[in-house]
Amino acid sequence: MTKIKDQLGLYFIMGSQNCLHDPIWTLEEAIQGGITCFQFREKGTGSFQGQEKLELAKALQSLCQKNKLPFIVNDDLDLADQLGVDGVHVGQDDEHISIVRKAFPKAILGLSVSRADEGLAVSETEVDYLGIGPIYSTSTKEDAKHAIGPEAVRLLQQAVPAIPRVAIGGINQEHVTELMQSGADGVAVISAISQANDPRSAARAFVSKLF
Numbered sequence: 759m760t761k762i763k764d765q766l767g768l769y770f771i772m773g774s775q776n777c778l779h780d781p782i783w784t785l786e787e788a789i790q791g792g793i794t795c796f797q798f799r800e801k802g803t804g805s806f807q808g809q810e811k812l813e814l815a816k817a818l819q820s821l822c823q824k825n826k827l828p829f830i831v832n833d834d835l836d837l838a839d840q841l842g843v844d845g846v847h848v849g850q851d852d853e854h855i856s857i858v859r860k861a862f863p864k865a866i867l868g869l870s871v872s873r874a875d876e877g878l879a880v881s882e883t884e885v886d887y888l889g890i891g892p893i894y895s896t897s898t899k900e901d902a903k904h905a906i907g908p909e910a911v912r913l914l915q916q917a918v919p920a921i922p923r924v925a926i927g928g929i930n931q932e933h934v935t936e937l938m939q940s941g942a943d944g945v946a947v948i949s950a951i952s953q954a955n956d957p958r959s960a961a962r963a964f965v966s967k968l969f
């Protein structure tokens with residue numbers, strides 16, 4: 759089985775509310791462009807609820823399965839349980855990581871952190887990767903904290919070297935080299951791909967800097 763550290767490279771996150779084009783087409787194109795992991799984050803203004811959300815999640819999960827990409831659900835543990843997903847991502851204000859681990863013992867488990875002490879509070883048995891950010895300023899997340907800069911990735915690497923790290927927040931193709939040199943195992947992006955006219959080319963431009 760591939761380790762999550764090796765699957766974080768180009769971690770695409772999206773919900774219908776983020777997409778310039780149709781979300782299913784957007785994910786298909788991003789996959790063709792070379793993304794390595796996907797998170798379904800249906801959240802915020804204009805996002806689908808209920809049955810519409812479930813149907814979209816199923817369609818996107820099926821695309822990930824066909825292409826052997828991890829399908830990770832953000833926040834919504836009921837949806838994750840219903841779908842039987844590969845992974846779950848939670849933040850500091852979501853369900854506590856220990857509860858999530860008990861509920862999903864075999865799933866990939868991601869935790870958002872923005873400070874070294876938040877990383878030090880967990881071990882590699884509880885968490886499979888850290889989402890570190892927002893690194894740069896972003897308008898995609900309605901309640902985003904202030905930008906913490908690429909040096910936060912280095913601090914987390916020093917604090918908890920055993921836990922893989924993905925940088926998130928305001929990231930575009932020009933940031934990749936700096937973030938990887940700061941100790942990131944990958945970059946997580948929403949708008950740089952979901953808002954692109956050509957999501958396949960946008961993903962490819964990341965891949966050309968990453969691998």
Ligand SMILES: Cc1ncc(COP(=O)(O)OP(=O)(O)O)c(N)n1
Binds near residue numbers: 833847848870889926
């Ligand atoms: C990979 C990754 N990193 C960080 C986040 C942010 O999670 P959170 O702080 O819980 O905020 P929301 O995404 O739930 O608004 C993430 N989703 N993915």
Ligand SMILES: Cc1ncsc1CCOP(=O)(O)O
Binds near residue numbers: 899902927946950
């Ligand atoms: C979900 C999330 N968590 C921290 S910043 C962020 C939004 C990232 O979106 P973008 O890549 O468009 O800045």
Ligand SMILES: [Mg+2]
Binds near residue numbers: 832833847848849852
């Ligand atoms: Mg969350």
